[in-house]
Amino acid sequence: MAxxxxxxxxxxxxxxxxxxxxxxxxxxVYPFLKPRAVFSQxxxxxxxxxxxxxxxxxxxxIYEAIQTLQLEHQLGKIPLGLYREQLGAYRIQAALAxxxxxxxxxxDADWVLEQEVMLARASLVPSALVISNxxxxxxxxxxxxxxxxxxxxxxxxxxxxxxxxxxxxx
Amino acid sequence: xxxxxxxxxxxxxxxxxxxxxxxxxxxLRGVPALVESxxxxxxxxxxxxxxxxxxxxxxxxxRDFEIAxxxxxxxxxxxxxxxxxxxYAGNEGSLLYISFVLSVMSAIAIWLAPAKLRESLPxxxxxxxxxxxxxxxxxxxxxxxxEKLPVVPLDGEGINPLLTHFGMFFHPPALMAGLIGITIPFxxxxxxxxxxxxxxxxxxVGRVWGIITWALLASGLLLGSWxxxxxxxxxxxxxxxxxxxxxxxPWLGLTAFVHSIMVQKRRGMFRMWNIVLINIAFSLALYGMxxxxxxxxPSVHSFGASSLGWIFLLFLAVGTIVPFAIFFWRFKLLxxxxxxxxxxxREAAFLIxxxxxxxxxxxxxWGTVYPLIFRAVGSGQEITVARPxxxxxxxxxLLALIFLMGVGPLIPWRRAxxxxxxxxxxxxxAFAVGVAAxxxxxxxxxxxxxxxxxxxxxxxxxxxIEWWRGTSSRHRSSGESYPMAFMRLIAxxxxxxxxxxVHLAVVMVALGVLGSSFFNTQRDVVLAEGESTExxxxxxxxxxxRSIPFPDRTEFxxxxxxxxxxxxxxxxxxxxxxYPSFNMASTRAAIRSTPVEDFFVVPSENLPDGSVGxxxxxxxxxxxxxxxxxxxxxxxxxxxxxxxxxxxxxxxxKVRVPVGSTPGPA
Numbered sequence: 001m002a003x004x005x006x007x008x009x010x011x012x013x014x015x016x017x018x019x020x021x022x023x024x025x026x027x028x029v030y031p032f033l034k035p036r037a038v039f040s041q042x043x044x045x046x047x048x049x050x051x052x053x054x055x056x057x058x059x060x061x062i063y064e065a066i067q068t069l070q071l072e073h074q075l076g077k078i079p080l081g082l083y084r085e086q087l088g089a090y091r092i093q094a095a096l097a098x099x100x101x102x103x104x105x106x107x108d109a110d111w112v113l114e115q116e117v118m119l120a121r122a123s124l125v126p127s128a129l130v131i132s133n134x135x136x137x138x139x140x141x142x143x144x145x146x147x148x149x150x151x152x153x154x155x156x157x158x159x160x161x162x163x164x165x166x167x168x169x170x
Numbered sequence: 171x172x173x174x175x176x177x178x179x180x181x182x183x184x185x186x187x188x189x190x191x192x193x194x195x196x197x198l199r200g201v202p203a204l205v206e207s208x209x210x211x212x213x214x215x216x217x218x219x220x221x222x223x224x225x226x227x228x229x230x231x232x233r234d235f236e237i238a239x240x241x242x243x244x245x246x247x248x249x250x251x252x253x254x255x256x257x258y259a260g261n262e263g264s265l266l267y268i269s270f271v272l273s274v275m276s277a278i279a280i281w282l283a284p285a286k287l288r289e290s291l292p293x294x295x296x297x298x299x300x301x302x303x304x305x306x307x308x309x310x311x312x313x314x315x316x317e318k319l320p321v322v323p324l325d326g327e328g329i330n331p332l333l334t335h336f337g338m339f340f341h342p343p344a345l346m347a348g349l350i351g352i353t354i355p356f357x358x359x360x361x362x363x364x365x366x367x368x369x370x371x372x373x374x375v376g377r378v379w380g381i382i383t384w385a386l387l388a389s390g391l392l393l394g395s396w397x398x399x400x401x402x403x404x405x406x407x408x409x410x411x412x413x414x415x416x417x418x419x420p421w422l423g424l425t426a427f428v429h430s431i432m433v434q435k436r437r438g439m440f441r442m443w444n445i446v447l448i449n450i451a452f453s454l455a456l457y458g459m460x461x462x463x464x465x466x467x468p469s470v471h472s473f474g475a476s477s478l479g480w481i482f483l484l485f486l487a488v489g490t491i492v493p494f495a496i497f498f499w500r501f502k503l504l505x506x507x508x509x510x511x512x513x514x515x516r517e518a519a520f521l522i523x524x525x526x527x528x529x530x531x532x533x534x535x536w537g538t539v540y541p542l543i544f545r546a547v548g549s550g551q552e553i554t555v556a557r558p559x560x561x562x563x564x565x566x567x568l569l570a571l572i573f574l575m576g577v578g579p580l581i582p583w584r585r586a587x588x589x590x591x592x593x594x595x596x597x598x599x600a601f602a603v604g605v606a607a608x609x610x611x612x613x614x615x616x617x618x619x620x621x622x623x624x625x626x627x628x629x630x631x632x633x634x635i636e637w638w639r640g641t642s643s644r645h646r647s648s649g650e651s652y653p654m655a656f657m658r659l660i661a662x663x664x665x666x667x668x669x670x671x672v673h674l675a676v677v678m679v680a681l682g683v684l685g686s687s688f689f690n691t692q693r694d695v696v697l698a699e700g701e702s703t704e705x706x707x708x709x710x711x712x713x714x715x716r717s718i719p720f721p722d723r724t725e726f727x728x729x730x731x732x733x734x735x736x737x738x739x740x741x742x743x744x745x746x747x748x749y750p751s752f753n754m755a756s757t758r759a760a761i762r763s764t765p766v767e768d769f770f771v772v773p774s775e776n777l778p779d780g781s782v783g784x785x786x787x788x789x790x791x792x793x794x795x796x797x798x799x800x801x802x803x804x805x806x807x808x809x810x811x812x813x814x815x816x817x818x819x820x821x822x823x824k825v826r827v828p829v830g831s832t833p834g835p836a
Contacts, residue, residue, distance in 0.1 A: 010173050017177030020218055024185055027214040031206035065436055068583065071663060075639050078582045079590050086584055 062094045172237045175225035175316035178218050183306045185215040189299040197292035205292045212280050219273040236322045239315045245328035247722040255338045256329050262315035269305040271347045279354045290365025297357035331749045331756040337397035345390030349455045351383035356452040363496050368503040377431045384428050385806040387421040392799045403757040403772045405787040410560045412538045416458035422531040423451030426524040433517050438507030453490040460486050512585040519578035526571045533563045576628035598631035619688040626677045633670045668809025675802035682795025689790045698781040706788035709733040723749045728773045728782050746773040765793050
C-alpha cells in the first residue's frame with residue numbers, strides 16, 4: 001500500500017477550482033453590468049425582416065414544397081391536373097405569406113424611422129444628449145442626462161415614459 | 171485530479187441550478203439580465219464539465235489509484251488506448267460522460283437557437299439545465315467518480331474484459347449520447363409549450379436535433395449488435411435482452427418523431443402529435459437509463475448492482491408525468507393549421523408509420539415489463555419473455571413498416587389518386603415479383619422470409635427508379651453527364667434523398683436480419699488437432715492452439731483452416747482469453763465475411779487434452795447489416811447538410827433608406 005499523494009496536488013486543484021469559480025461568477029454577473037446590451041435585446045422590437053424569413057409556413061417552406069411538387073410531377077408521381085391544383089394552393093399560400101411579411105416589415109420600418117429621427121436630432125447639438133431648451137433628466141436605466149421630450153433614450157434605447165423619470169436637472 | 175474533479179462537479183451543480191431557476195424567474199419576473207445571465211451559465215457550464223471530464227481522463231492516464239473509480243476500472247497492465255473505454259466503463263464515469271455530452275449539446279443548441287424562439291428559449295434552457303442538474307446532483311451525492319479510497323492500492327482491478335473490443339470505443343458513447351441527446355428536441359418542445367410559442371417555431375431545430383440524436387442511437391445500436399456478434403460468443407447479435415430493448419424503444423419513438431415532424435414543417439399539421447411523440451421518446455430514454463443503472467433486470471449491458479435504481483425511477487416518473495401535464499395544460503393552443511386532405515397522401519402514410527412504430531415500441535415495452543409485473547404479483551415466480559414472443563408479434567409489424575417504407579415515398583404530399591399510385595408502384599412491384607420468383611426457384615419456402623425480401627425489393631427498387639428517372643431527366647435537359655446529374659439531383663434535394671439513403675440502410679439491416687434469422691446453420695463440436703468438421707458446404711480443419719501469457723490475462727489462439735469444395739479459402743485465428751482477476755473468459759470470433767454469408771467460428775472451451783470446443787455458424791447476408799452503419803451515417807449527413815441560402819422577397823429599398831439621407835448611395 002502506498003501513502004496518500006503529497007499536498008501540492010490539492011493546492012493546485014483548489015487554485016484551478018477557484019479560477020474556474022471566479023470565471024463562472026464573472027460570466028454570470030456580466031449581463032447585470034451591461035444593461036445596454038440586455039435592454040437593447042428586450043425593448044427593441046423583434047427583427048421582423050429576419051423573423052419572417054425564418055418562420056414556419058413562410059416563404060422558404062412554401063418554396064421547398066413547390067420544389068418537391070415539381071420534382072414529383074416530373075418523376076410522374078403526380079398527374080398534371082393534381083399538380084396544377086396543388087401548385088395553385090401553394091401560390092395562394094405564398095401570396096399570403098408575402099403580404100404578412102410586407103406588413104411586418106412596414107412596422108419595422110416605422111421603428112427604424114423613429115430611431116433615425118431621434119439620432120438625427122441628437123446629432124444636431126454639440127452634446128448628443130442635451131437639447132436646445134437645456135432641460136434634461138436622467139435616464140432611469142443608464143443614468144445619462146437626456147432631453148425631457150425624448151421618448152426613448154438615445155444612449156441605451158430604453159423606452160422613456162413620463163412616469164418614473166426624475167425632476168429635470170436644470 | 172480527484173480534488174479538481176470534485177470541485178468542478180460542485181461548480182457545475184451550482185451553475186446548472188442557477189441556470190434552471192434564473193431562466194424561469196427572469197422570464198416570469200421580466201428581468202432580461204437574469205435570463206441572459208442564465209443563458210451564459212450554460213456556456214460556462216460546458217467549460218466546467220470539460221475540466222471535470224479531463225480530470226478523470228488524466229487520472230486514468232496517470233493511473234491515479236487514489237480515485238476509487240480509476241482503481242476499479244483500470245490497472246497498470248491496461249493498454250493506454252483503453253483509457254477512453256475505461257472512462258465510461260462504470261456507473262460513475264458514464265454519468266460524467268452523459269453530463270458532459272449534455273452540456274456540450276445544450277451549449278451548441280442554445281447558441282444556435284433561432285431568434286424566433288426568444289420567448290420560449292428561457293424555458294428551454296430551464297428544461298435542459300434541470301435534466302443536467304439531476305445528473306450532476308446524482309454524481310455529486312450518490313455516485314461520485316472522484317471519490318477517494320482511504321488507502322491507495324498499488325494496482326487497480328482492471329477493465330472488464332468484455333469491454334476490450336474495438337466496438338466499445340463507439341457503441342456505448344454513441345448510445346449514451348443518443349439517449350441523453352433526446353433531451354434537446356424535448357427541451358425545445360417543452361419550452362415552446364411553456365413560452366406559448368405553440369405554432370411551428372420549434373420545428374426546424376427539433377427536426378435537426380431529432381435526426382442527430384436518431385443517428386447516434388441507430389449507430390450505437392448497430393455497433394452494439396456488432397460487438398455482441400463478435401465477442402459474446404453465441405453467434406447472434408440481438409437477444410431481446412431488457413436492456414437492449416431499453417435502447418431500442420427510444421429509437422423507435424424518435425423514428426416516429428423525425429418522420430412526423432416533417433409533416434408539421436411542411437403542412438403545419440400534427441402539432442399535438444409531435445409533442446406527444448417527443449414526450450414519449452424522452453420518457454423511453456429515461457426508462458432506458460433506469461434499466462441500465464440499477465434497474466430490476468441484470469444484463470450484460472447494464473452497470474451491475476447499483477443503488478441508483480430508485481432515483482432514476484423517480485426521475486422517470488417526474489420526467490413522464492410533468493411533460494404530459496404541461497401538454498394537457500397547453501392543449502388548446504396546439505390546434506393544427508391544416509387538416510388531412512386525404513388518407514391517400516404522404517401525411518397519412520407518415521401517420522400510419524408512426525402508429526406502427528409506436529406499436530412495436532409498446533410490444534417491446536410490454537415484453538420487457540411483463541416479467542417484472544408477473545414477479546411482483548405472482549408471489550415471486552420468474553418468467554422470461556424471449557425471442558419467440560418478439561418474433562411473432564413484432565415480426566409482422568416490422569414487415570408492415572418496410573411495406574410502408576416502400577409505398578410512402580411514392581405517395582405525394584396533400585393528395586394522390588389511385589391511378590398515379592398504381593403507375594408509381596408498377597415497376598417496384600414487378601421487380602419484387604421477379605425477386606420472389608428467383609428466390610422460389612432457389613428453393614426458398616419460408617413465407618415470412620419471402621415476404622420480407624420482396625418488401626425490401628419494393629423499397630430499394632422504388633428508390634433506384636426515382637434516382638434513375640431524376641438523373642436521366644437532368645441528363646436530357648441540361649446535358650450533364652450521368653454521374654454529375656446524379657450528384658446534383660441528390661444535392662438539390664438533400665433532405666429527401668438523404669432520407670432515401672437511410673431507407674436503403676434500413677433495407678440492408680433487414681436483409682441481414684432476415685438472412686441470419688431464417689437461414690443460419692450452427693454446429694457445436696469438439697475437435698482435436700488435425701480433425702475437421704463440415705457445415706453448410708464448408709469444411710473446417712483445426713490446426714492447433716498456442717497460448718500467450720500476459721500480466722493480466724492468458725490468450726489462447728486457435729488456428730483453423732476453412733475449405734470449400736476442397737479449396738483452401740482462409741486460415742483464421744479465433745481467440746479465447748482468460749482473465750484470472752475477473753475469473754472470466756472472453757472470446758473473439760474468427761469470421762470470414764462476404765456479402766453472401768459469414769463463416770463464423772468461436773472457441774467456447776479449451777480442454778486439458780489440447781482439444782477445443784468450437785461453435786461454428788454460417789450466417790447468410792449478415793455482412794449487409796454492418797455495412798448499413800456507414801450508409802446510414804452518410805444518409806443522415808446528406809439530409810442534415812444545410813441548403814444554400816436562397817434570395818427571398820425583400821421589402822422595397824426606399825423604406826430602408828435612413829431618414830435624412832438623400833436618394834442615392836447612403
